[in-house]
Amino acid sequence: MSNSFIIGQYVPGSSIVHRLDPRTKITIIFFFVIIIFFANNLLSYGVLAFFALLSMFTTKIKISYILKGLKPVWFIVIFTFILHLLVTKDGEVLFSIFSFEVYSGALYKGLEISLRFTLLILMTSLLTLTTTPISITDGVESMLNPLRKIHFPVHELALMMSISLRFIPTLMQETEKISKAQASRGVDFRTGKMKERIKAVVPLLVPLFVSAFKRAEELAMAMEARGYNGGEGRTKFRELKLQRVDAFIFIFSALILVVFFFTRV
Amino acid sequence: MDIIFNKVSHIYQPNTPFEFKALENVSFHIQSGSYVAIIGHTGSGKSTLIQHLNGLVKPTSGEVKIGDYVITPEKKLKDVMTLREKVGIVFQYPEHQLFEETVEKDISFGPQNFNIAQEVVQKRIPELLKAVQLPENILQRSPFDLSGGQMRRVAIAGVLVMDPKILVLDEPTAGLDPRGQKEIMDMFYRVHQEEERTTILVTHSMEDALKYADHVIIMDHGKVYMEGPPLEIFKDQEALNNVGLDIPEVIQFLNKLESKFHISIPFRGQSVEQLGKEVAEAFKRGDKSE
Ligand SMILES: Nc1ncnc2c1ncn2[C@@H]1O[C@H](COP(=O)(O)OP(=O)(O)OP(=O)(O)O)[C@@H](O)[C@H]1O
Ligand SMILES: [Mg+2]
Numbered sequence A: 001m002s003n004s005f006i007i008g009q010y011v012p013g014s015s016i017v018h019r020l021d022p023r024t025k026i027t028i029i030f031f032f033v034i035i036i037f038f039a040n041n042l043l044s045y046g047v048l049a050f051f052a053l054l055s056m057f058t059t060k061i062k063i064s065y066i067l068k069g070l071k072p073v074w075f076i077v078i079f080t081f082i083l084h085l086l087v088t089k090d091g092e093v094l095f096s097i098f099s100f101e102v103y104s105g106a107l108y109k110g111l112e113i114s115l116r117f118t119l120l121i122l123m124t125s126l127l128t129l130t131t132t133p134i135s136i137t138d139g140v141e142s143m144l145n146p147l148r149k150i151h152f153p154v155h156e157l158a159l160m161m162s163i164s165l166r167f168i169p170t171l172m173q174e175t176e177k178i179s180k181a182q183a184s185r186g187v188d189f190r191t192g193k194m195k196e197r198i199k200a201v202v203p204l205l206v207p208l209f210v211s212a213f214k215r216a217e218e219l220a221m222a223m224e225a226r227g228y229n230g231g232e233g234r235t236k237f238r239e240l241k242l243q244r245v246d247a248f249i250f251i252f253s254a255l256i257l258v259v260f261f262f263t264r265v
Numbered sequence B: 001m002d003i004i005f006n007k008v009s010h011i012y013q014p015n016t017p018f019e020f021k022a023l024e025n026v027s028f029h030i031q032s033g034s035y036v037a038i039i040g041h042t043g044s045g046k047s048t049l050i051q052h053l054n055g056l057v058k059p060t061s062g063e064v065k066i067g068d069y070v071i072t073p074e075k076k077l078k079d080v081m082t083l084r085e086k087v088g089i090v091f092q093y094p095e096h097q098l099f100e101e102t103v104e105k106d107i108s109f110g111p112q113n114f115n116i117a118q119e120v121v122q123k124r125i126p127e128l129l130k131a132v133q134l135p136e137n138i139l140q141r142s143p144f145d146l147s148g149g150q151m152r153r154v155a156i157a158g159v160l161v162m163d164p165k166i167l168v169l170d171e172p173t174a175g176l177d178p179r180g181q182k183e184i185m186d187m188f189y190r191v192h193q194e195e196e197r198t199t200i201l202v203t204h205s206m207e208d209a210l211k212y213a214d215h216v217i218i219m220d221h222g223k224v225y226m227e228g229p230p231l232e233i234f235k236d237q238e239a240l241n242n243v244g245l246d247i248p249e250v251i252q253f254l255n256k257l258e259s260k261f262h263i264s265i266p267f268r269g270q271s272v273e274q275l276g277k278e279v280a281e282a283f284k285r286g287d288k289s290e
Helices: A024-036 A043-057 A062-085 A104-130 A133-150 A154-184 A192-224 A244-263 B046-051 B078-086 B103-113 B118-129 B148-160 B179-197 B206-212 B238-244 B249-261 B272-285
Strands: A093-097 A098-104 B001-014 B018-028 B035-040 B061-066 B069-071 B087-090 B166-170 B198-203 B215-220 B221-227
Touching: A024 A043, A024 A104, A024 A133, A024 A244, A043 A062, A043 A104, A043 B238, A062 A104, A093 A104, A098 A104, A133 A154, A154 B087, A192 B018, B001 B046, B018 B046, B018 B061, B018 B221, B035 B046, B035 B179, B035 B206, B046 B069, B046 B198, B078 B087, B087 B148, B103 B148, B103 B272, B118 B148, B118 B179, B148 B179, B166 B179, B179 B198, B179 B206, B179 B221, B206 B249, B221 B238, B249 B272
Parallel strands: B035 B198, B035 B215, B087 B166, B166 B198
Antiparallel strands: A093 A098, B001 B018, B001 B061, B061 B069, B215 B221
C-alpha cells in the first residue's frame, strides 16, 4: 500500500541539486515552467530537455526511481496525446483508422504537448525529490515576504503549509495501520460491489478523522504551551543563505536561457 | 493449527531508495496450542512478522503456513477471509480502530463481517464484558466518550468476540496502568487456556514472557536471534544484553543472590511468595559458604 505513495517523496542525498538553496530551485523551476511555452522548434525543445536531463542526472537519484515516480502521469500524457490526434485537424492527412483521419498537425501538436507535460512534471518532481518539505516551505515563505507589506498572511500560509506537509506521512501511516486493523476484523477493501466497497470506507474514515482532530488539538495546545503567538517578531531557526553554488547555478541557467532564445525561430 | 515460517524475508518498498529489509530468513515452527512470546528491540520486525499471520502482508521470499493455509510471494491470496476469521490480531493501540456509534455495535462489527449469527454474538457479549472487566451499561455508550483504558478493553473485546483459534497480541498493554496491565494479561492467559487456543504475544516485558509464555522468540534486526523455552533463554544474560534486552528481574535477583551469598536457587517459575520462602529457608539453613 505504502509503495504507491512515493511519488516525489524526498530522497536524502548530497548532490549539488540537494545542496542548492530552495529559493534557487524554486526560481529556476518557475522560469522553466514559463519558458517552456516559448519553445517553438525541435532545437529549442532540445535545449530544455538537455537542461532537464542534466538536472536529473546531477541529483544522483536512481533514474529508474525517478521514472517510476512519473508513472501516474504517463496516463495523462498519453490521454492528451490521443485527444489531440482526435480533435486537431491541421496539416495533411497522414493515415486513417476506422474512417478516422489523423492529421500531421495533430501528431506534431500532440507530441509537443506530451513533451511539454513530461518536462514540466520531471522538473517539478526533481524539486520535491531533492528538497525537504520544510525547506520548500522556508523558501516559499522567504520569497513571499515582500507581500507582507500589503498584509498578505505570509507566515500563516507558510505555517499551514509546513504543518500539512509534516502530517501527510503521519496520516498515511495511520491510514495503513487502521486499514490493516479493520481488514483483520473482516473488512474487505479490495473486492465486492461498489456499494459494499464504499461502505467499507466508513470504518477507515471515522477513526482517521477522530485522530486527525485529536492531533490538531494536541498540536495547537503544544504550540501554545511553548509560547507560540503568531509570526510577529519571531526569529528563524533555519536561516536560508545563498551559497556560491547558487550563484554558479544561476549563471549556468542564465546561459542556457540565452542559448534557448537563440535557438528559437 | 501449527504456524510455520520457512525462510521468510520481507522487504518494504523494494526497488526504491527507501528499500528496507524488515525480515530476513525467518524460520520457526509454532505448535498448535502454545503460548509464544516474541521479544525484540524496537524496529526489529515484530509487527511486520505478525502481519504475515493473517495475510495482511506477504513474504517477499519464503513461505508462511498457518494450518493448511499457505502464503507464498507469487500466489494471490485465496479466501483470505477464512484465514482472518481464525487469526485474531490485537494491534498496538487497538483503540484507534473504534468507529461505531455504540460500544455494542463496535464489538459486533467483526462477527458481522464474518457472517457470525447475531444470536451467537449476543450470547458472547456478556461474558466478554466480564472478561475485559467492563460494566454492562457501557454497551450503549459511544466508544469515543470512554477513557483510554476502557477504549482499549472495548477494542480487545472486539477481537475476542470472533473467538479466533490463533490470538495475536501486539503489545496489548502498552500505556495502561500497572494494575490494568496485569488484569488484561491474566485475562488473555485465561482465554488462551480455553479451547487450546494458540497465543502469540509481542512484548517488551521480560516478566510477561517469563510468566505466560512456553516458548520465546528473540528478534534482532529482522532475524531470529534466539529461540527456546523462557527459562533457557533467560539463562544467557550476556546474549540478551548484546541486543539491548535484559533478563527478568526475578532471575536477575537470583543471579545476584548467587554471586553475593553463594545461595543457589534454581528458578522453575515459582511465584514471588514461594521464592521468598525458599530464600528465607536457604538463609536459615546457613547455605552460605563462607
Ligand atoms: N510500511 C512500512 N514501510 C517502510 N518501512 C517500514 C514499514 N513498516 C515498518 N517499516 C520498518 O520496518 C522495521 C520493522 O518495523 P516493525 O514495525 O516490524 O518493528 P517492531 O519490531 O514492531 O518495532 P516496535 O517494537 O517499535 O513496535 C522498522 O525499521 C520500520 O521502520
Ligand atoms: Mg511493533
